[in-house]
Amino acid sequence: MTWTWFHRLGSPPYVYTLAARLTPWFAWPAALLIIGGLWGGLVLAPPDYQQGDGFRIIYVHAPSAWMSLMVYTTMAVAAAVGLIWRIKVAHAVAASCAPIGASFTFAALVTGALWGEPMWGTYWEWDPRLTSELILLFLYLGYMGLRAGLEDTQRADRASAVLAVVGVVNVPIIHYSVTWWNSLHQAPSVMRLAKPTMAASMLVPLLMMLLGFTLFFGAVLLVRLRGEVLSRERSASWIREIVKA
Amino acid sequence: MTPRRRRMALVLGIVGGVSLAGALALSAFRQNVTFFFDPTQVAAGEVPAGERFRLGGMVTQGSLHRAPGSLEVRFVVTDFSHDVPVSYTGVLPDLFREGAGVVAHGQMRHDGTFVADEVLAKHDEKYMPPEVARSLKKRHGQSRADATAAPDPSSGDSRPPPAAHAPPPSAGT
Numbered sequence: 001m002t003w004t005w006f007h008r009l010g011s012p013p014y015v016y017t018l019a020a021r022l023t024p025w026f027a028w029p030a031a032l033l034i035i036g037g038l039w040g041g042l043v044l045a046p047p048d049y050q051q052g053d054g055f056r057i058i059y060v061h062a063p064s065a066w067m068s069l070m071v072y073t074t075m076a077v078a079a080a081v082g083l084i085w086r087i088k089v090a091h092a093v094a095a096s097c098a099p100i101g102a103s104f105t106f107a108a109l110v111t112g113a114l115w116g117e118p119m120w121g122t123y124w125e126w127d128p129r130l131t132s133e134l135i136l137l138f139l140y141l142g143y144m145g146l147r148a149g150l151e152d153t154q155r156a157d158r159a160s161a162v163l164a165v166v167g168v169v170n171v172p173i174i175h176y177s178v179t180w181w182n183s184l185h186q187a188p189s190v191m192r193l194a195k196p197t198m199a200a201s202m203l204v205p206l207l208m209m210l211l212g213f214t215l216f217f218g219a220v221l222l223v224r225l226r227g228e229v230l231s232r233e234r235s236a237s238w239i240r241e242i243v244k245a
Numbered sequence: 246m247t248p249r250r251r252r253m254a255l256v257l258g259i260v261g262g263v264s265l266a267g268a269l270a271l272s273a274f275r276q277n278v279t280f281f282f283d284p285t286q287v288a289a290g291e292v293p294a295g296e297r298f299r300l301g302g303m304v305t306q307g308s309l310h311r312a313p314g315s316l317e318v319r320f321v322v323t324d325f326s327h328d329v330p331v332s333y334t335g336v337l338p339d340l341f342r343e344g345a346g347v348v349a350h351g352q353m354r355h356d357g358t359f360v361a362d363e364v365l366a367k368h369d370e371k372y373m374p375p376e377v378a379r380s381l382k383k384r385h386g387q388s389r390a391d392a393t394a395a396p397d398p399s400s401g402d403s404r405p406p407p408a409a410h411a412p413p414p415s416a417g418t
Contacts, residue, residue, distance in 0.1 A: 050340060050368070084252045120365045121338030127280045165256055169263045173271070182279045182301060184348055186368050 010087045012229045013238040019222040019229075026219035033212030040205030048202075057115045059206060063213040065108035066191065068136060069171050071101030071217060075143075076168035079161035091157035092232060094164055095147060096224035100217060102140035109133060120184060128177040129185035132170060139167040153232060281348050284327035292353070300329060300359050301348040301367065309343050322347060322359070333361040340366035 008014045041059035048055035075097035082090035112130070113123040124130065143160050150156035178187045190196045190210075196203055233239055271278060281301030282292050292298050300322055308321035317334045320343070331349050341347060346367030351360050 050342070050345075052339075054339070080256050083256055084249060119338060119340045119368055121336075121341075121363070122365055125280070125365070128278050162259065165259055166263050168260065169267050173267065181275075182281050182283070184280055184365060184367055 010089055012089060012092075012233050012236070015089050016226055016229050016242075019226045023219055023222045026215045026222065030212050030215035030219055033208045033215065037205045037208035037212055040208060041202075045202045045205055046199075051119060054115065054118055055202075057111050059209050061108060061111040061115060062190070062206060063209045064104045064111065065133070066210060067213050067217055068101055068105040068108050068133070069174060070214065071097050071104060072136060072139070072164075072171055073168065074221075075101060076164045076171075079164035082157060083161045083165070088157070088232065089229070091161065092225055092228040093221070094161060095157075096221055096228050098140050098144045098147070100220050100224065102137060102144065104213075104217075105133065105137040105140060109137065125184055127184045128181045129174065129183050132174045132177050136167075136170055136174060139163075139170060143167070283324045284322060284329045285324055287329055287353070287359075288327040295352075297350065297352050299348055299350045300331070300361075301346070302329070304341070304343045304345060304347050306343050320347075322349065329359050330357065331359045331361055331364075333364050335362070335364070337364055338366040340368050342366070 009018075037059065042056055045056070047053045075094045078090045078094040078097065081087060082094060109130075112133075116125075117123045143163050146163055147156045147160045150159060175188075175191070177183060178185050189198050190203065190206065198206070230239065281299035283302050284300070286292065287300065302322040302324045305321040305323045305328065308319075310319045311317070312319075315334070316336065317332065318337065319330065319332050322329050322331050331351075333349065333351075341364065348365045348367050349359060349361035350363040350365075354360050
């Protein structure tokens with residue numbers, strides 16, 4: 001087996017064109033899944049026997065929270081690859097992830113607060129799950145701030161990559177916070193080893209939303225990655241050729 | 246060691262070191278990270294006397310009493326090995342149920358009643374706080390199902406028993 005396909009992923013012009021080709025393959029299925037999932041979740045699914053219609057916020061909250069962790073993991077892995085193998089494209093991927101992940105984290109926190117007020121009786125509590133998720137938002141913002149603060153791209157890459165790698169410790173803490181400590185937040189209903197504790201008619205739209213959000217992240221990441229590559233390589237000759245063409 | 250290997254070891258070292266530091270810090274602050282105390286911890290005197298704290302557990306079936314003409318409610322919080330009577334004046338959250346999880350914030354009175362100024366409903370995906378299940382297992386060797394099943398039939402509550410993860414009534418139509 002040859003590794004040429006893999007080594008080509010380190011080449012900015014190749015990644016730039018590949019990302020453009022791949023984007024629709026993520027964007028269209030994402031749009032269909034999210035529309036289908038919303039229809040299934042907001043219209044077809046029955047109301048919950050305890051929470052009534054209020055439970056439907058899960059169709060945005062749970063996928064956002066799941067993506068907040070997945071995007072961070074992606075960012076940390078890309079940053080580590082960039083650190084170890086000195087691949088610029090990997091750093092570009094990590095840098096592209098941060099604002100997307102921060103948005104998902106923000107969405108998870110806001111939707112959770114809106115659900116928490118009627119159901120728990122409070123918008124916010126300094127609970128292990130809520131607090132660790134808030135720390136995740138600060139990690140994203142810190143990562144973006146650190147990048148913005150360093151003029152030199154290479155130094156920004158390395159410094160922010162170390163921060164991303166350090167912060168990855170928070171990811172398992174968030175996931176297991178509800179099982180390790182007494183917490184107000186319920187334990188996972190879907191992301192667990194045993195069978196989901198959710199009726200199929202509610203679960204299927206949720207899984208569609210999860211997959212849809214994941215593909216949506218892929219599409220946005222590809223678009224952002226192209227922009228990131230363009231700005232990093234702005235003085236390269238291959239870009240001048242693209243602009244001329 | 247090639248530079249690449251050295252960098253790889255460095256990255257792994259950072260992750261390992263920070264994980265270790267995080268684990269040590271979190272186990273040292275275990276008490277502070279914990280969101281609430283259960284009735285057994287209260288009975289064992291683990292709660293600092295005279296201080297405000299959060300009490301968590303299940304609302305005993307049939308223990309909810311409302312004072313007529315006011316917002317005052319009384320109920321019993323249990324972890325199936327110890328009980329704490331709670332008094333609260335205010336609006337209860339939507340998910341407050343007998344037989345469901347609850348977290349109350351307040352202070353212990355001398356007569357052994359917990360006076361809450363804030364009551365939060367804990368919506369467990371299993372409809373039972375995990376630590377209740379844990380202490381149940383530890384103290385009685387009882388299964389989770391035994392504890393949550395058998396709602397009080399006299400309460401006139403038509404809802405399914407809390408242990409049921411069964412689909413809601415209209416599911417599958």
